[in-house]
Amino acid sequence: MLRNYRDVMSVRAVRTTVLAAAVGVAGDSAAMVALLLRVHASGEGPWAVALLLGTFAVPVVLLMGPAGALADRADPRRVLAVTALVQAGAAAALATVDGLVATLALVAVLQTGFALGNPSWTAVVPRLVPGGAAGRVVALQQAVRGVAGPAGAGLGGVLVQWRGPSAALLLDAATFLVLAGAAVALPRVARERRAAQASAGPRRWTSSLLPRDGVVALRADPVLGVLVLALLPLVVTLESVNAVEVFLLRDVLGASAAQFGLAEAVHGGAAVVGAVLSGAATSRTSRVRAVLASMALIGLGQAGQSVSPGYLTYLALGLGLGLLLGVVNALVFGLLLDELDADHRGAVVALVSGLSRAAGALALVLGGTVGTLAGPRAAYLVAGAGTLLVAGVAAWVVHRSVDGASTARASRSTPGPSTLEA
Template structure:
C-alpha cells in the first residue's frame, strides 16, 4: 500500500543516508557555532531563544503548503532547487555578524527545511519493502547521527581555533551535497513528467494512533525543548566547561541516538506502538531531570547517552508508524503535519525559555524542563488503548482509510 512492491532499493537508502549524514552535520555545525557566537558576544537567553525560534517557526507555519508541495511536485526538483537556495543562505550566514541578520537568515534557511525534511522522509517508504522499513529507517537515522556526533565537537574546536566563519562555510557545502543526492537517487515521488495526478485526502484525526502519538511527542517536546536554550548556559557557566568540553557533551547525546537508531532498526514491527513511544519519551525526560543534579560537565555524558538512545529509537518508531498507516500519496502531508506539531510545541517552549533564562539559575531550569516533559509523557498514558492486532500484522491503517480519488 505505502511501499514499493519490488525489491528494496538499498542503493537509494545508502545515498539518502549519506546525504542525511552530511546535511545534518552541516546544520548542527552551524547551529552550535551560532549559539556559541551569541553567547561569547555577551547576548543572553533572549538572543539564543530568538535563534532557535527562527529555526522552528517557519517549519510550523509552512507545514500545510509544504506538505501539499511535497506530495505534488517532483521530489528530485524540490531537493535540487531548495538545496541550492539553502547553500546560498548559508554562504551569507558566514559573513554577517548582526544578531538580527543572523536570526533572519536562519529563519530563511528553515523555510527550505520545511520542504526538504518531509521530502526525504516521504521518499524512504518508496525505496524499500514494508518489512525492510524499520531497518532502512535505522540506517538513515544512524547516518544522521554520525553527523550529529561529529558536528558539536567539531564546532567547539573550529570556533575556538579559527572563529565562526569556517564551520558556517562547511554548512553551505553540505547543502551542495544534498543537491547531489537529489540528482542520484532513483526513487522519485510527486508529479514527475508523464505521470498521472493522484490525489489522496489526508486528515490526521482519522488516524487515532497517529493522533495520540503526535500529541504525546508534542506535549513532551513542549516541556523539554527549553533545554536547548538553557544547556549552553548550564554547561558553560554553571558547570564551567570550555567550548571543547561543551561540544563533546553535546556529541554524547548524538552517540546515544546512534545506539538507539541501530538497535530499533531491527525491532519487531508489531512492537512499534504508541506505548513504546511513551516509554521512550519518559526515559529521555528522566535523563534530563537527572542532569540537573550533576556537579561537573563530565557527568552529563552518560545521562545524555541514555537520553539520546531514547531519542534515536523514538525517531525510528515514529517514521515506521506514519509510513505504515498512511497512503504513499499522502506521506508528504503526514510527515509535514507531524513535524509541524512537534516544531510548534518546541516553539512554545523556546518562547518561554528566553525570559526564564534571564530570571532563574540554569540548574533550576534544566530540572524544570525534565520534570515537565516527564509529567507530559505520563499524562498521555490514559489516552493509549490497545491497537487491533490485525492492523499491525498487515501493515495497514488501524482506522478507516481516507477516500482516494484520481
C-alpha cells in the same frame, strides 16, 4: 538485526539518502556554530542570538502546509534539487555579509529552502525500499545525523578559528550542492509514482498554509495520532531543561567546562546507539509499546537527574536518556512512514516538524522561567513529572483506541439479528 540493516543498505538509493543526511547535518551544524559565533562577536547581545534562533524556526512552522503538499504531490527529485540549490545560494551569500539584518534575511531564505525540502527527503524513503523497511532506514538516518552533527559543529568551530565564519558557511554551501546531486541521483520510479498520484485528479496543494491532509491522516489512525500528539508535550518537557542544564551542571553539581562538554557528547552518542537499537522492534505493536515505555522511562530519568547527588550520577542518567530518546525518535518516524498512506506522509512529516519547532520555542521560555523562579533542580523535576504525565495519558488513550478498534472489528464480523433473519 544487522542483517536487516544490510538488506536496506544494499539499495543504492538508500545509501544515497543516508549519505545525504550525514552531509547535510554536518554542513548545517558547522554553519550554526559560525553564525552563533558571528552574532556573539557583533556585540549585539543575547537578544540578537534569540532573533537568530527564532529565524531558524519560523519558516518551518509557517510553511508546514506547502511543505507537506510538495512532499506528497510534486516530483521529489525536482523539489529536493531546487530547494538544495536555494540553500546553497543563501549559504554562499551568508559568507559574504556580516551585518545582523542581512544575516537574518539570508537565514530566513536558507530555512525556507529547508522547510520546503526536508519533508520530501523523509517522505521519499518508503518508495525506495520494500514495505515495512522504512523504519530501519529512518533509524540509520537518525544514527548518522547523531554522528555528523557534533562532527560538523567541531569542524565549524575549527574553521571559524582558523579562517573566520565565511569558511564554515562556504562549506555549508558546498554540502547543499552535494544534496542537489543526491536528489538528481534518486531513481526515476519515485517520480513516476508521484506523477501517477497527481494524474488521479487536480489538487489545490497551495490552497492552505496548514497541512490539513496530515491532520486527516492522523485522525484516521488514532494510535499514531496519539503518539504524535504526545510527542509535542514531550518536546516541551525535554527541551525545557536545555535552558537550565548548564546551571545545574556547573553551579549545582560543580562540573568543569570539560565535564559539561562530555555530558553533551555522551547524551548525543547514546542517542545514536538508541536509534540503531530501535531496528530490533519490527512489528507495529512492539514499536508502539517501546515508544510508550521509553517515554515513561525518560520521565523517571529526568526526575532522577533533578536529585542527582553528583556529576557521575547525572552522566549515567544522561546516557540512559540519550538511548531512550534515540529509540523514540526513530520509532515514531518509522511508524509514520511504514503505516501511513503514501498520499499523506509528507504532510504528516511537515506537521510534526513544524509543531515540534513551535514546541521547542515554548520549551525554552518555560524552562528559563521555572529555572529562574525555582532553580535548575526544580526545572528538571517539573520536566520529569510532565513527561511521566504525558506517557501515562498516551498509554491510556492508546489502550482505549486499540480496545475500541477491536470491539468494532468484532461487531462487524459477528452476524446480527437482521442478518440471521435475512
